[in-house]
Each structure stands twice: as C-alpha cells, then as structure tokens.
Amino acid sequence: MRLSVPARVVRASAAAESSAAMHSALVVASMLHHKVMVLDGRWMTIGTTNFDNRSFAHNEESNVSVFDLGQAGDYEQRFDLDLAACQRVTLEAWRERGWRQRLGESVALVFEDQV
Numbered sequence: 546m547r548l549s550v551p552a553r554v555v556r557a558s559a560a561a562e563s564s565a566a567m568h569s570a571l572v573v574a575s576m577l578h579h580k581v582m583v584l585d586g587r588w589m590t591i592g593t594t595n596f597d598n599r600s601f602a603h604n605e606e607s608n609v610s611v612f613d614l615g616q617a618g619d620y621e622q623r624f625d626l627d628l629a630a631c632q633r634v635t636l637e638a639w640r641e642r643g644w645r646q647r648l649g650e651s652v653a654l655v656f657e658d659q660v
C-alpha cells in the first residue's frame with residue numbers, strides 16, 4: 546500500500562502509524578481535498594468522503610466508484626507521477642521532528658474532535 550497525504554494536515558499519530566505499517570508515508574506539499582483509492586489498477590473510488598466514523602455519521606459527502614481498467618489504470622499512473630513530488634517520511638524521521646512541530650501537534654490535538 547502506498548499513501549500520499551498533504552504535509553499541512555499530517556497528524557503525528559497518523560504519520561507514526563502509517564510509517565510503522567508501511568515502512569514510510571509519502572507527504573506531498575500541496576493539498577487536494579479529494580480522496581482516491583485504486584485497487585489493482587481495475588477499481589477506483591474518488592470523492593470527498595473521509596473514511597472515519599464521524600464523517601460517515603455527520604458529513605454529507607460523496608464518492609464515485611468505477612470498475613474500469615482504463616480509468617483506474619490512468620489514475621494509478623497519475624499517482625505514480627505525483628510520487629515524484631512527495632517527501633518520504635520514515636518513523637525515525639518522525640521521531641526526530643522539532644519542538645515547534647510537536648507543539649503544533651499538541652495544540653491541534655485539543656481540536657481533533659471538532660474538525
């Protein structure tokens with residue numbers, strides 16, 4: 546599994562968990578609001594739905610799912626191109642982040658349930 550997340554919204558716990566599970570997370574500098582999942586270059590879903598209980602219960606967002614070799618394969622290729630702009634984050638690098646980032650994460654944690 547490969548994961549690309551916007552740098553500004555990477556939560557400390559998510560980065561650590563992703564890194565531990567996949568050996569690294571990929572962080573891209575820009576932020577797109579949509580979420581995309583491609584499976585085996587055959588099936589894909591794209592939309593604004595967050596995959597958490599709060600979003601399923603309270604948000605009115607939507608996704609489009611497609612079972613199509615051409616479209617899913619095309620998006621998988623675009624994702625591969627986007628990886629060139631990503632910075633790899635390892636668990637070791639996350640543990641060595643500076644005090645300012647840690648402070649920001651602590652402040653953001655107070656508001657986690659609200660966003």
